[in-house]
Amino acid sequence: MANVSETGMLDPRIFEDLQRKIDDDAETRDQLRAILQTIERQGRQTQSILSRAHSTPAAHLQPVLAAAEASIKEQVESIGKLSEIASKGPYYKYNGLWTRDVQNVIFAILLCGWLGGLAMEGEGEGKAAEAGKLLTIEEVGQILNVPVNLKDRDAFHITIEEYLQSLITLIEELARLAINSVTLGDYQRPLQISQFVKDVHAGFQILNLKNDSLRRRSDSIKYNVKKIEDVVYDLSLRNLVPRP
Amino acid sequence: MGEPSDDRPSPDSNLNGAKSNSKPGFKRKYENGPRDDKAKKPRRDVEASSSPFMPMFENFRDELDEHHDRRERVIKASRDITAASKKIIFALQRVRKLNSEIPESIAGEVLGRSKGMKAQFDTIAPDLTGLNAWRYQRQISGGIQEYMEAVSFEHYLRNQRLIPLEESSRLLPETIPLTGDDYVLGIFDLVGELMRFAITTIATTGSLPSSSPSETDENTVGSRDVLQDLRSLRASFQALDTTSCGGTGLGKDVEKKMEVMKACVEKVETAVYGLIVRGRERPKGWVPDLLDDRAPVTVESY
Incomplete structure (x- = not known):
């Protein structure tokens, strides 16, 4: 048979080349997976630290934020390594491998930023930044030290879709925080969350989403908006917050 | 219904209204009056203009629209x-x-x-x-x-x-x-x-089908x-x-x-x-013949 194929229909090099392509591909994937495993573990660590925000009054949040910032810093380093390996191949070829982990990192940054951590340059580092702010995709890129929304070249970056996905996760988390703030006796924060989430929701409403995962998840925002509104309603009904 | 701009485009009155309906990326203008805004729109715009994140989301919308258009093409x-x-x-x-x-x-x-x-x-x-x-x-x-x-x-x-x-x-x-x-x-x-x-x-x-022998000498292909x-x-x-x-x-x-x-x-x-x-x-080139076909034939090896 081997003889036939040498003189016959197909050049054996064709399939040798194909095999090489497949093997190279597998190797790149293995490299990416190795680094992603680290990012995933660090991500869990960061989430666990940020979770303490649900049981910590806003006034005592500083140590939590400091710990979260340190943990995020570690992730930034890993993302740098990921970016290095990922930029060797076409971005969208392997994007599916890391997008979930990258979304988690972005979410951690957004949440930490919202809680008042991760003061951007110019705001005076070390001092607690104001809570309730939304880090833009550019600021997230700056923190992660990677480009965002690249169009002119093929390299690792953060996409708009990833940022929006993380933003939806942030809304879900804030809905939970609204309830837990009340438990902590903080009746102001739900109002702040309510306004913030409504503003973000209004933003999502002007997007023309197709029937993709982003649309399906953004459909859930309204339930979270309602959940938070219910908290505000409960509080105002009992005169626990000043009437607007 | 009674609006003339619906089917007869007169350049000055209709251009903005028609475009903002069909092309979401187009900035809405109100110089021509908000009459093209049907029931639901004004509410959304009031909400929209109050959100500080609007410029950011408008940018996202344009980018996503481009992406979806490309994808569809x-x-x-x-x-x-x-x-x-x-x-x-x-x-x-x-x-x-x-x-x-x-x-x-x-x-x-x-x-x-x-x-x-x-x-x-x-x-x-x-x-x-x-x-x-x-x-x-x-x-x-x-x-x-x-x-x-x-x-x-x-x-x-x-x-x-x-x-x-x-x-x-x-x-x-x-x-x-x-x-x-x-x-x-x-x-x-x-x-x-x-x-x-x-x-x-x-x-x-x-x-x-196989490579015809006559052509084998021109090509490197064997039969x-x-x-x-x-x-x-x-x-x-x-x-x-x-x-x-x-x-x-x-x-x-x-x-x-x-x-x-x-x-x-x-x-x-x-x-x-x-x-x-x-x-x-x-034999090669044998064409089925009705008479021949009916004759009982047994396969040798049977």
């Missing part, structure tokens, strides 16, 4: 390319002779369709450059695989050889990469076409028949190790197509077996 082109490729394959299935020029009438149709297909590829080339080459891979992949099938089939009929990857991308614009995956999957489908070609030729001419080629393809496919890409698309597709491919080769093997067993009794 690619899907549409991919579908058209698939259709054209299928028609080329149909035309080529009318060819009966292997390793020779394709008859003019068929070649003409193939050329026409190829040109159309090339035009399709050219129109989406800008959507598939640089970073976006892989972004819409899943959308264009189907079209490229079908294209691969048509091109490799034509190449086989002409040269009785498997077209190499580099050569198969000649119709594709330079910016559109032909991936190894699409190439392999296209060749898998080629096996099916070769099966149909072999079976039809056996049924109509009573012999398995081979389709079945030999199918078997060497099958052997190569079986040697291909795709276990490493089990999770990705290729692994799954290969598994499915491998079974179909094996079945195709077996069909031809069975047909050739029938040809040998029953063909023994009749």
Whole structure:
């Protein structure tokens, strides 16, 4: 048979080349997976630290934020390594491998930023930044030290879709925080969350989403908006917050 | 209803209103009055203007719109390319002779369709450059695989050889990469076409298509028949190790197509077996004759 194929229909090099392509591909994937495993573990660590925000009054949040910032810093380093390996191949070829982990990192940054951590340059580092702010995709890129929304070249970056996905996760988390703030006796924060989430929701409403995962998840925002509104309603009904 | 701007475009009154309805990326202007804003819109705009994140989301919206438009163009082109490729394959299935020029009438149709297909590829080339080459891979992949099938089939009929990857991308614009995956999957489908070609030729001419001996001295190709080629393809496919890409698309597709491919080769093997067993009794070029056919014939080995 081997003889036939040498003189016959197909050049054996064709399939040798194909095999090489497949093997190279597998190797790149293995490299990416190795680094992603680290990012995933660090991500869990960061989430666990940020979770303490649900049981910590806003006034005592500083140590939590400091710990979260340190943990995020570690992730930034890993993302740098990921970016290095990922930029060797076409971005969208392997994007599916890391997008979930990258979304988690972005979410951690957004949440930490919202809680008042991760003061951007110019705001005076070390001092607690104001809570309730939304880090833009550019600021997230700056923190992660990677480009965002690249169009002119093929390299690792953060996409708009990833940022929006993380933003939806942030809304879900804030809905939970609204309830837990009340438990902590903080009746102001739900109002702040309510306004913030409504503003973000209004933003999502002007997007023309197709029937993709982003649309399906953004459909859930309204339930979270309602959940938070219910908290505000409960509080105002009992005169626990000043009437607007 | 009573609005004249609905169907009769008068440039000054209607332009902004009509555009803002059909093109979401277009900035709304209120100079012409908000009368085109139907019931629900004003509420949303009040809410929208109060949100500090609006400029950011407007930017996102424009970007996402661009992305969806590109994606849709690619899907549409991919579908058209698939259709054209299928028609080329149909035309080529009318060819009966292997390793020779394709008859003019068929070649003409193939050329026409190829040109159309090339035009399709050219129109989406800008959507598939640089970073976006892989972004819409899943959308264009189907079209490229079908294209691969048509091109490799034509190449086989002409040269009785498997077209190499580099050569198969000649119709594709330079910016559109032909991936190894699409190439392999296209060749898998080629096996099916070769099966149909072999079976039809056996049924109509009573012999398995093979390179005609007269042409063997011009070409380096020895005298081979389709079945030999199918078997060497099958052997190569079986040697291909795709276990490493089990999770990705290729692994799954290969598994499915491998079974179909094996079945195709077996069909031809069975047909050739029938040809040998029953063909023994009749000379080449034998045409069924009603009288002869009725005569009871027993197969020797029975």
